[in-house]
Amino acid sequence: MKMVKGQTFIKDKTIASIVTPLGEGGIGKIIVSGADALSVVNTVFKGKGIDDLCEAVSHNLYYGHIHHRGERIDEVILNIIKKGDSFTGENVVEVNCHGGIRVLMRAYECLKSSGAEGVAWDSLLSQSFENDKMDFVQKEALQELVQARTKLGVKVLLDQYAGALLGAMKQGLEIIEGIRQFFSLRRDGGKSQDESVSSLANLIGDLLKTAPFGMALTTPQVLVILGKPNVGKSTLINAILGEERMLVHHEPGTTRDYVSEFISVEGIPFELVDTAGMRKTHDVLESMSIEMTQEQLLRADKVITVFDNSRNFDQEDEWILSALSFWQTTKSSGELQQKANAHAIIPLINKCDLPAKLDRARIESAFQPPICCISALNREGFGDLNKMLVQEFDTAYEPMKPVLFNKRQYRLLAKADALVKQEGYCLTAKNVSERTFQVLDELKNIFKTCLEGC
Numbered sequence: 001m002k003m004v005k006g007q008t009f010i011k012d013k014t015i016a017s018i019v020t021p022l023g024e025g026g027i028g029k030i031i032v033s034g035a036d037a038l039s040v041v042n043t044v045f046k047g048k049g050i051d052d053l054c055e056a057v058s059h060n061l062y063y064g065h066i067h068h069r070g071e072r073i074d075e076v077i078l079n080i081i082k083k084g085d086s087f088t089g090e091n092v093v094e095v096n097c098h099g100g101i102r103v104l105m106r107a108y109e110c111l112k113s114s115g116a117e118g119v120a121w122d123s124l125l126s127q128s129f130e131n132d133k134m135d136f137v138q139k140e141a142l143q144e145l146v147q148a149r150t151k152l153g154v155k156v157l158l159d160q161y162a163g164a165l166l167g168a169m170k171q172g173l174e175i176i177e178g179i180r181q182f183f184s185l186r187r188d189g190g191k192s193q194d195e196s197v198s199s200l201a202n203l204i205g206d207l208l209k210t211a212p213f214g215m216a217l218t219t220p221q222v223l224v225i226l227g228k229p230n231v232g233k234s235t236l237i238n239a240i241l242g243e244e245r246m247l248v249h250h251e252p253g254t255t256r257d258y259v260s261e262f263i264s265v266e267g268i269p270f271e272l273v274d275t276a277g278m279r280k281t282h283d284v285l286e287s288m289s290i291e292m293t294q295e296q297l298l299r300a301d302k303v304i305t306v307f308d309n310s311r312n313f314d315q316e317d318e319w320i321l322s323a324l325s326f327w328q329t330t331k332s333s334g335e336l337q338q339k340a341n342a343h344a345i346i347p348l349i350n351k352c353d354l355p356a357k358l359d360r361a362r363i364e365s366a367f368q369p370p371i372c373c374i375s376a377l378n379r380e381g382f383g384d385l386n387k388m389l390v391q392e393f394d395t396a397y398e399p400m401k402p403v404l405f406n407k408r409q410y411r412l413l414a415k416a417d418a419l420v421k422q423e424g425y426c427l428t429a430k431n432v433s434e435r436t437f438q439v440l441d442e443l444k445n446i447f448k449t450c451l452e453g454c
Contacts, residue, residue, distance in 0.1 A: 029094060044067055046065050145158065157405065179200070210394075215406065
């Protein structure tokens with residue numbers, strides 16, 4: 001359920017959440033947040049040098065034990081943060097326990113039995129949002145941050161949490177308000193509002209251009225490796241991963257199942273999927289594997305299609321080309337338009353260290369160049385492949401650059417972009433109309449919705 005200001009089902013409760021991963025570890029942390037957080041923890045805490053946590057000093061640490069029905073559960077250190085200083089805008093108690101799953105869960109159950117409501121960790125963000133400690137974009141950035149798979153993703157999301165995207169949204173609202181004030185004075189039209197509308201259009205356009213990059217960081221693209229049996233797909237994926245993860249054998253059809261791994265290319269994460277070789281077969285097991293390959297192909301955002309330089313182009317290669325043609329015509333184009341130089345299909349010729357028998361002209365006629373030529377066995381030629389994988393993304397990220405990083409933000413800004421383009425005449429016309437103010441109100445609501453949630 002999406003959080004919208006005005007919904008107080010989180011704000012008015014005292015909640016408890018485990019915020020460290022479950023499993024074996026040195027420290028496990030539970031956060032209790034709410035008006036009654038101090039009294040809730042106080043019922044199960046026996047501390048050294050303090051009898052009542054309600055008298056605790058904000059930002060102080062307190063040593064003691066969690067007790068339940070006379071039994072000592074765990075040795076803990078509490079960090080107390082009073083309402084005015086806390087991340088959530090409520091009284092907060094950070095309970096630092098030992099990290100073993102059993103002792104952590106027992107302490108958690110004790111806190112729940114004392115009056116706290118057990119919740120998922122992101123409910124703390126909802127509470128913070130409700131108390132105006134962050135805007136909705138910041139909340140989204142933190143939610144994505146804990147799942148970020150690359151250092152670049154962490155850097156970008158931290159900047160958006162720090163206000164990079166917030167600043168751009170506020171700039172848009174200021175431009176819209178400036179246009180409104182201009183028309184409210186009912187002056188003759190001229191250069192000044194034209195420039196303002198142009199500035200707004202450029203701001204929106206620049207933000208939309210960042211969406212493919214931002215969304216690739218938060219939602220890794222699915223990269224499927226496709227080819228007929230024994231063209232070296234498993235050797236290729238081992239070379240990409242930099243370690244022996246796949247079974248490599250000279251017999252065709254060795255890979256019976258698909259295998260998924262996450263990789264990073266210049267800070268952009270991909271879900272790399274190695275599949276069974278595609279060919280016509282009467283083998284039941286292999287047929288099932290090929291069906292699974294076709295299912296994975298439907299998920300693909302990009303496809304590396306592999307051809308064998310040391311073998312003649314044959315009917316199985318032709319079948320691969322037909323499968324790719326079908327994929328291109330049937331797959332959803334998605335909401336994000338790729339740049340003209342982005343490659344959804346990357347044709348790759350493997351075993352280029354061996355004498356050439358492959359008819360490259362047939363492959364070149366099916367794909368727009370360039371074609372990658374590599375030796376997966378010798379791990380040669382991967383520079384060009386990596387360039388093609390990230391060519392559509394501006395990976396030369398500048399600190400505090402505003403970036404759209406999810407579909408909600410993209411849809412809203414795309415709506416604003418369409419509105420400016422369709423209704424631009426009434427924003428630059430010399431005569432003010434009722435429609436002018438309607439368009440300005442719609443644009444203002446779009447920007448506010450991006451910041452406040454929907």
